[in-house]
Structures are given as C-alpha cells and as structure tokens.
Amino acid sequence: MKKVNFRHSTSRQLLLSVAFLFTFTLSGFSQAQAQDTTAQAEAGQEAAADAGGSSLGDPAAGKELFNSLCAACHKPYSNSIGPALHGVTERREMDWIHEWVKNSSALIASGDAQANEIYNEWNQTAMPAFPQLSNGDIDNILAYVEQPKPEPQAASAAAGGEAGTSGGAGGVSTNVILGILVFVLAILLVVLFLVNKTLRNFADASGIVIPEKPKRKPIHKAFVENQFLMLVSSIVVLLAVGYFAYGWLMQVGVDKGYQPIQPIHYSHRIHAGDNQIECKYCHSSARTSKHSGIPSLNVCMNCHKAIAEVAPETATEEYSKEFYDKEIQKLYDAAGWDPASRTYSGDEKPVKWVRIHNLPDFAYFNHSQHVSVAGIECQKCHGPIEEMEIVYQNAPLTMGWCINCHRETNIRIEGNEYYEKIHEELSKKYGVEELTAAQMGGLECGKCHY
C-alpha cells in the first residue's frame, strides 16, 4: 500500500530513465498517428455542428449563452435540476419554447397543459424567467443543444487507448533490438576469440615465441602490505559507511514523498489547478482550527450534484474521461446520491481516506495559526498541490524543517492589534525591524510539545 518515492538508489533511477528513453522514442511514431485520428474526429464533429447550425441558429453564440444562463440547471444530453434539452425542439412547438423561456411561471399560471405537466413532473421547481432573451437568442441556444451528441470523443479516447497499446508494442520491439544487439556482441566475441586463436596458431607454426610477462605481485597483496594505505582506506570506508548509515537512519520515519493510493482518485490538479478552486473553500477549518480537515462529502456534493462527468478536455493521457467519471460515481455511491432520481438514498458509505501528513501525537500543529494569522500559502508546506494528480507529502515534516522556517520567516503584524505592543518592544530589544517567528518565542519547546 505504502509507496515512497525518493528512496530509490541512483542506479535504479538511471535504469528507469534509460527504459523511459526507449519507450518514448519508440512510441513517438504511433502517437503521431493517434493525433491524426483525433484531428479527423474533431473535423467530423465540427462538420456535424455546421449541419445542425443551418436550421436553427448559431450554435457557437448559443453555447456562450447556454453556459452563462442555462448550465446551472440544464445539461444538453442528461437530466440535471431541469430536464435534458437535447431533442426539445422535437418535443415542443417553437413558439411554446419561446414563451416558456421568457416567462415560464406566467405560462403555467395561464393554465397551459404542457407547461403544468412539466412543472409538476419536475417537483414544481420553477424556472426563472429570461425576458432579456430574444427569440433569436433562444434559437441559438436550441441550435447548440440540438447538436448531435459528440460520439467521436469516445473514438478519440479509443485512439488514445490504441496509442497506449502501440506504446506497449514498442516495448516488445525494444526486446527484439536488444536481442539482436546481444547476438551481434556474442558474434563479435566469438570472432575475436577465433582471430586470437588463429594468430597464435600462426605464431606457433612460424616458430615465434611470445615473451612471457614476469609475474607481478597481485594488487591485493601489495595493498595488504602497505600499512598506511590500509589505514587510510579503512578510515575512508568507515566514514563512508557512517555517512550513509546516518543518512539512512535519519530518513526512518520521514515520509517525504509518501504518495498512497486513495479510495477515490481525487485530483487536486483538476480542482485546485484547472478550476482554480481556493484551497480553503473545501478545507475550510484550516482558517479556524488546528485541523485543515478532510472535506466531508456534502462539500463535494455542493458542486458535484451538478457535475456528474468531467469535460473531455480534463482527461489526460494517463487518465481517461471514463476513468474520472467512474471516480465521480464512487463519490455518488459514498454520499448515497442517486444521479438519476436526483435524491439521496440515505445509504452512506463514509470514505476511508489514507492520511498522508502524519504528525506524531506529541507534536502540536495548528493550521489556523499558520493560515489565518501568518497568512502562509498552503503550497509553502504542501508543495505544488495544484499540479498534483495524486497528492504526496512534499515536506519532510521533521522538527528541523519546522524550526528552520520559524527562524527565517517574519511574523505578519499588519493590522493585528495583538502583536502591536509585543512587536514594538521585542524588535527594540533585538534591534531589528522585523521579528522572526523564532524571536517571538516560536522555538520554545513547550509551544509545540504538550
């Protein structure tokens, strides 16, 4: 379960990088092929969009409007808070749609049968009125939603998959090439041996005597006899062993790089990176409490009630859209959310996350002190969290690491009345402009150990 990076020996890393090198050079070709397929697929999609646009309006303008006004409640191809919009032009009259969008409640109040039916079907959730939209605007939106569901995406994903396999095929061919190389080398050796043998035979035949080299003292004997060298080398060996042993011992219990696999693949890259969600939106207790808190699932559901799948752009080579969508399903399972009926079943399965940052019980750390009082960025300790697909422990979390930072970091006193008097007095005493956390007493043992 536990996987720790940065513990590998250099040789192993070297070996790995050689292997990587091979893989990339060989798969480059097949990737180019895959890209072609994708491009074709996209072209196809655009062509389809053009075809759709001709009858209703401009789907590009419609997409913009849809995203700003409708997307909160509607999705083109699946039910959300409101029904799926794809195919609406076939189900309803255009005039009726125009009227409904501009002021649905008026339509319902007028006793329109269709309007009342849909109103009741959707639990009497009223749709806001959009009087600002012209019929043209609505047509544009409809043009957008009536585009056929983009199938080619799956094709491109499949192409990605193919690329993966062809990469694997590259691995096979490496073996072949390596085999050939070995074979060539073996032949060379045999040839050399044969040449040597033949030459000796010639020499024998022609009566040339090859002069015997005088036997030299073996190197290990010479080494053993030289006492000084012995002494120096043993000291060197001892020092080296000591150095590495110390290094090894010091990393015991330091889990820098600890990157466990979590029960739900939650990507900080997507949330904090791509979508720029503020850390403390989910980890809200970091502002007030000692714990930053693992967000409860109801926080996830704030957004994921509406986001049942990721955008196609989110997918990477390593993780496909299907993969991410499946992870969102896991969230729904855990929260007991049924996306079809849009209700909570009450059958909750709390998620057992694997804790990454484990401080021992005897060390007291308070997030709010650092986040709210000192105003330190989360990344200072947690690293480039917005780039992490899978979170790892960025800092060693050793006492030396804490203390170094306390020595180097100035306390933030702006606008904090608490510090006013203390800072003035202490800075006078130490003769400095700005105090470090250490000078404030941040190195006292009892501040963190009690």
Place this chain on the structure above:
Amino acid sequence: MSSNKKYWKSVEELNENSSVVETLQQKEFTEEIPVEDFLGDKESLGDSKTSRRDFLKYVGFSTAAASLAACEGPVVKSIPYVVQPERIVPGIANYYASTIADGFDFASVLVKTREGRPIKIENNDLSKFKGGVNARVHASVLSLYDTKRVKRPMIEGRNVSWEEFDREVKSKLENANGEIVLLTQTFASPSTTKLIQEFSEKFGNVRHVVYDTVSEDAALNAFEAKYGKRALPNYDFSKVKTVVGVGADFLADWQGGGFDAAYAKTRIPENGKMSRHIQFESNMSLTGANADKRVPLKPSQQKAVMSALRGYVAGGSSTSDLPSNIDDAVVKAASQLRKAGSGAVVVCGLPDDEAQKWALEINEALGSRVMDTSNARMIRQGSGGEVAQLVKDMNNGSVGALLIAGLNPVHTLPNGKEFTEGLKKVETVVDFSTRTDETTKLSKYVAATPHYLESWGDIQFSEKSFSLMQPTIRPLFDTRQFQDVILRWSGNNKSYYEYIKDTWSAGLGDRNWSEVLHDGVFEATSPVAATASTSSSKISYNVDEIEGDGFELSLYTNTAIGDGQQANNPWLQEMPDPLTRASWDNYLTVSKADAEALGLVNEHIANGGLNGSYVNISVGDAVVQNVPVYIMPGQAKGSVGLALGYGRKAGIQSEMQTGVNAYPLYKNFSSVQKVKIEKAAGMHEFACVQLHNTLMGRGDIIKETTLEVFNSKDAHVWNKTPEVSLDHQETPVTSPEVDIWESFDRSTGPHFNLSIDLNACTGCGACVIACHSENNVPVVGREEVRKSRDMHWLRIDRYFSSEESFTEDLEKKENIGGLGSSLSEFGELEQAADNPQVVFQPVMCQHCNHAPCETVCPVAATSHGRQGQNQMIYNRCVGTRYCANNCPYKVRRFNWFNYAQNDEFDYHMNNDLGRMVLNPDVTVRSRGVMEKCSMCIQKTQKTILDAKREGRTIKDGEFQTACSAACDKGAMVFGDVNNEDSKILEKKNDDRMYHLLEYVGTKPNVMYQTKVRNTTEA
C-alpha cells in the same frame, strides 16, 4: 599475601565422614544434573524437525523481519463525516449549558465537547444558583463512558427491543393487581411532576414515593411544619457575618450542597473584615476544618448546643447541662450571632425534627438575611416515612407494580433485605437505571436510561431558579429516559423534549426557549403546581431517642464518592479525601483517645504505607464487618464517623469494589446511630498519599495569622520575606543583589502567574478532578497510590496543627533549645492535636523562574518559556528523574508504567469507551517519562491564538487554567502579570502574598495568600 581461608558451602562439610564432602571434591554439585535425560536420547534428538541451526535461523529471520518492518510507518486512515454537522469543526470545542440532577448532586454546568464527545464539565458562570459543581460533578463526564452501564432494555436478563418492552410492561401495568408505585429519586423537575400526574390519571391507582438515598427528612419535616411546603430553606452565605454550624457539613453535601462558593467570598479579609465561623461537630468535616473555631462534641451534645443557642438567642431556657468549656463556647457564639444581626445564621445538620425547627426559629429571631425561606430549595423531596410504608406494603402484597427510577434501593436502603423480600411479592418490577446495580439484578424489567449528558430535562433548584438539561451527545447505547418511557405508557406520543417545551410555553416571560437553552438557567415561577403531600406516614426524628449504647456514629458522605452513584468512576476513587488523604476506601474515623482505649492502631510500615486495624460495627442486628480504622485528629471523643456510598459489588469493576457498605447502619434514615465497636483481626492497607500530617512549625510553607494581627500589625510582622546574608547584611531573598542567576526578560508578552488564596480554599478538590479531566492524568490504582506513585498534577496538602493552633506550633519550634529538648519536642510536633487547626494548600508545579529541575536535566527536556511556564517535553525526556529529585516542592510525577492501553491498569484509558473522555489537545504520556503541571499551556496557547486570529489584545480573565476555572470559590486566580489592570497583579502586590519555600530562591510563578483566621471572640 595469599590467604588460607576455606569457604564452606554448607555445615555438612564440617563432618569429615559425610558423603557430601566426598562428592563435592569430585563434582560441583552434590546432586546429579539431569543433562543426560534430555540430551542423552539420541533418537529423539535425531527425530526432532528443528535442529539447533534451524532454530538460530528462525531467530535471526524473525529479528531481521521485525526490524525491517519497524522502519515502515503504519497506514493511517482518516474518515471524515459524510454530512458534517454545521456546528462541528474538527479541532474546535463546543460548549453547551446543561444540568446535572442525579438526585444527589444538582448543578448547572457547562459541557465542553470535542467532535461531538463531551470531554469536560465546567462551571456555568451565568447560573445564579452558584456552586454545586463539585469534584463529583466534574468527574461525572467519565461516568458517561462507564463500561458497566445498562446498554439496552432487558426482560429477565434477556435483551429486548423497546417495542417489545413497551408492549409487555404496558399490558402488565394495565392489568396490575394492586397499586402502581413509582419510587424515584428527587427529580425537582416541573415537567416530570406534571408527567407523573398525567400518568396517575391514566392508570388510576398510582402512588409516587420520592426517596433520597441520603435523607434530609428531618429538615424537610421541620420546614414543612413551619412554612407549609416541603422544601428546604435557601441560604445566601455571601451575606454572612457570623455563621454557627451545628453538625452541618455545609461546605460539602449538607442539604444538597453548593453553599461553599458564596461562603468563600466572605472568608477573604476585605477592609479588615471577614466572616466568623464557629463549628460544633463530631467528625472532622470539611466545614469544621475551615472554621475559625471548631468545638468537637458528640451528636447528642449537639442537640443540647442547639437548645442552648435557642435559649441564648431566641429566649427560652437559658441554661444547659453541657460541660463548661462547651457552654462557654455556646455563650460566646450566641453573643456573636446577636452582634452580627441580620448577617448571622445558624445551620444544623442533625437528623432531629426539633433541632431543625430550632435552627429555623433562631434564624428568624436573629432576622437573618442569609436564610431565605421565600425562595426555598427543591432539590431534596424524599420522605423516609413513605419509603418505609412502601416496604411494608410490598411485603403485604398490596403493590402490583413498582417502577424504580434513578435509585438502587436494594443496596442503599437500611432495610435492604426486607425490600428484597418485598420485591419478590411485587408482580411487575421495572428498574429505570443507567448502571447495572443490585436492584437491576433483581428486577424483571430493566429500562436502560441515558446519562444526564444524553438527556433532556428541566430542573427547579429553588422556587424561583430553574435550569435546563440538554443532551450533548447522541445516546451511546439503546437507552430511553424515564420520562420518555412514561410519556409513551401514558399514551402521549410527544417526546419529552417537546413536552418540556410545552410545559414552559408560557412560563419563560420575555425570554424565548433558545435563549434560555443557551444560558442553561433562568428565573421563573413553576408552571406546574406541586402535589400537596398527602402522606401521613412520617418518621419523627429525635437524636435523644436513638436506641443502644456505645459510640455515637455519624454517617457522612465524603467528597469523592458522595452517595455512591459514581462508585465505578476511577477518577473519584483515586481522589484523596481532603481530610484523611486516603483514597480507594472508606473507614471508621476514631479519636486518638478512643483508639487507644480499644487497642486500635494506625502505623506506617517499612514500605511507606499506612496500615490500620479492623473493627466490626453493629447497630442492633445490623453488623458491618472488617471496617478499617483511621485515627482522626479532631474526632470528638466517644464519637465515630463512617462514609456512606462505598462497598457496592454489583455492576462495578473489581478494582472499584472498595470499602464497606455503611447503608445497613443507616437505620430509620438517621445519620446518627449508637454503635458497638469491637476490634477484628488483621490490618488494613490504606492507599494514603500524605503520611506526615503536621507542619512541624514550618511557617515558610503555610503562613498564617489572625485577623487581629493582620489588621493591627505591619505586613512584615506576619508575612516576613526570608532574608539571606549578603556581605554580612541581612538582605531579603527576593532582592536582585542576592540573585546569582541571570533572569529571563519577561516584560514582553504575557507572563503567567497563579495565585492561591488559602483563606478561600475550602479543600473541596474540584480542581483536582478538573485537572485530571483537562490533562489526561492517568489513574494508577490503589497499589500504586500506596507506593506514592500517584499521578495527580495538583495535590491538596492538608496540615494539622500540633498545638491548639499553628502559631503555637511555630512558637514551640522557636523555643526548642538543646539536644534533649529538640528530640522530645520535635517528636511531639509530629503528633496532631486532639482538636487541631487545619489548613489546605493546593500544590502543583510552582513554575519557578529559577527552576532547579531545569538545570539538572541532562537532555534539556524541561525548559523555561518566556511566558513563565516551566515546560516539560515528554518526547525528549529519557527518564533519569534527576528533576524530580531536585524539585523542592515534589510536584513531578514519573510514569512508572504505560497507564494507557495496559491491562494491568484496567481503568478508563484501557477501553475504547473510556478513552473518549481524553482531551485531544494533550499528549497521553507513555512509560518512562516525567510529567507535571503545565500551567495548562494548551489553554493559554489557545487563548493567545484566538486573540491573534481576531487581531485583538487579551482582556483580563481570558487566561484560565483548568484549576482556576474550576474553582468557583475564587481561591485560584490565574492571569498575566504584565497586564496592568489584571486581578493577578493585584494579588501579586497584596500584602498577604508569599511564595512557597521562598528562601530557596526559586522565584516561583505560583503564589499563595497568607491564611487569616478570625479569632475574634465576642
């Protein structure tokens, strides 16, 4: 030089003809070593699958595997809420106001919860009904996590569902063949009263009998006779100028307790004035120990004192046949009472109708403003007569169903056996209980009820002051509170919560429900009319008519265990009694003279423990055997004392089955009995934490003076700073010139000090339990306490004077001259007087600015902070114990064992339920490290962080330690001395201020206020 010494192995060698000599010359041992037996059998050795080499391989492999596995850290799982409750933020404590009302302790409290778990009880400062949050109330949070609780409803020992339980019992009640009797504790709850009225209407023949385990029947009877309501007078001790207590332990549990906080306010001399307290009593009680003048006398004489007082104060016969010295004291007390006028009060604790009536009369005659009969106390309502009648009726067979709530009558009734017989004749017995106790075991139906921290309730402390009880955790087990069950059986579908809200829908005046629930307390008049007492079966109490001869026994409840409800609470078991300093026991307190006459001894044995003789006590046919004897200074001659509440065996962990059950001696609910005592064989091993009881005239530990000296003389006469010689000049030890250490600069930021006022400290021990609860202090058990390995961070030392007063001790010590006199007189000083003065002194780490412990630590595991706290770093400590040896105050505690998750110490830290009470902000210490008071650094740091986060300065009073917050007497004041308008700075500059062992020059951050006694005789 070689030696020709011959060493013998045995005397046998002297005998030259012995075969042993022969053998020893040949062999090392005389007997054959059976090596051949197990190695000679080649066959079996050959057959063995494991060769020696294999064995070594296995050993080597497992060692290597274990050490490799140790390098890998464990995988820690974190499980967040699925839906996080809005008010719960992990890491932040929530506080809820609630009320304890278990029939014995009644108090408005503040419950601290973390992540939904109650972890600590605190004082509710909004409560006008001050006090009552005693050690037991502080410890009650641990009783919530008691493993011996009743976890689900049971019928004949079989677990059933509530539906089945309801169905079966309801049908039984509907077809009850005879009366339905509710035997309950005092609920003092308007809603419950109303509920029981409705229940009675529904079922018809219902009788409600209220039973107080420890009875106040006599006082209730007297009050009822005089004022027409069954209640107790309320006393506001903060108005006291002179108080005379006659057998009333009013600083402890007398009439429901909770008077000590107000009392302590008048004990601090202000403008040269403080209250005067005269106590007439037989046992050395907490109240007597705090009195200015204490007169020891037997309970029968106490009644004569009451009579005489009435004569002197209220008119009537003004002669008494008391011994002249006691009579003299009574005369003086009476004249002081008269002088104090409306600030005077007489309180009486005798189980005697007449004496109680006299107390009311005297207070009326004095025009006492202290006694308040218009706002009478409702927290004791039991009637001994009705209980006695019920036992008779049960045996007659006229009771068809008996519902018992909040009580354990099988154990606590003096005629428990008769009650048990009666139980068999009642068809339906339902016991509503939180604990599996003696009564639960004998009841067919057991209704599991929740702890008060899981329940709703409304409590009427007195006629005008009310308090609400609210749950602070979801019920841990499948429990339902008594009221909810009764509601269901009466056919009401409301929950008790809604029922209470309905009761109060019009009664809260201009305040709304949420507001009142938030505050916990409110003033109102009860919306429910009290049921008039109709019963004619009353016991008349008269001390003079108690039968038998011999010693006069006064049964009392002690500070730790009380009436015994929380006997399975290890914090309380391990809490030393304030006076005897013994834990894990109850014992017969005997005066020294009587002990000598009976041949009873207390002795210190070689391992440092205290041992005491055993006695058998009998009242009529009731005998309690093997009661250990504690020789108590101050015990009146001819009287003995014994604490109730101990000796429970059912549903209680074996470690906590301590002491003897004194309830069989509690005949007719009278705490005074005449008993026969005979010595029994054997010696009892006490777990006593203080073995040296006197001060030996050491005025540098306790400084004491009289009000007269305090008012008339300069401070350096009665509170002299020790002096040392500097260049042959006497210089005060506090002056910087004699200081060889360089001092920390503590002028910046907070600098914490703690002040302890010896005048206001009554020794109640609430701080001890609060400290346990806040700091995860382990419980070590009786054996370890006996070895002086108790872990209390805060101890309350109790000292007895050897002469009549401490001042005389001091004089005696000063006048010792010569070797002969020093030998004999120091020996005499070790003995406490027959009626000694007593003083309590809470001692915790003194947080010395020049700490001796810090300089000797080889690994710098203890160091000093700028804020004045002496910091103890557990993870750095290697356990040399140098620091403990170098500490002059002996406040450091060593973890000899792992006390958490260790089967040898099977207390709350050894089970999942009990560990829920741990404070997550404080490390649980492991074996081999030193620990001590941290001055609640986790609390001070929190206060600072809150201020930093809110960007503000800290106001005085915000800094608190667990002990200072628990001390409702105001004896402990904590704060920042760098804050110029702080109360602690005032205390530091007070004339009474001194430091413990000041001449050592440790410059502690804990200070004490000199004890002043009001010795003014009229």
